[in-house]
């Protein structure tokens with residue numbers, strides 16, 4: 001390839017893969033890099049900021065049927081959903097992908113991670129990656 005490329009540039013018969021070695025390809029990489037940095041800043045904002053937010057309720061007993069909350073139970077953040085029948089579904093609020101805190105999506109009745117978009121069922125099962133492990137159950 002090292003010999004073919006200069007020869008093809010001289011003859012004008014540029015191969016398809018020549019763009020891989022084009023020094024101008026770095027411009028698009030820099031553009032993509034800015035987007036990547038912006039995404040990572042958003043992840044960091046959720047990773048830190050969501051931990052500083054206080055929970056919606058002080059105890060699980062305050063969660064009404066059909067409602068959710070992220071509460072601290074024995075020092076650990078739990079994602080708790082009380083279904084319409086009154087049953088409590090409690091799982092770890094820490095996403096199993098990289099550890100951001102999940103938030104409830106009422107329209108989907110699912111826990112979602114704001115960092116990379118993983119989605120979990122109310123009992124912690126993975127509905128959508130990148131996470132591959134379920135949210136561990138928590139006793140309340």
Ligand code: FES
Pocket residue numbers: 095096097098099100113114115116117118129130131
């Ligand atoms: S940390 Fe939750 S999807 Fe990446």
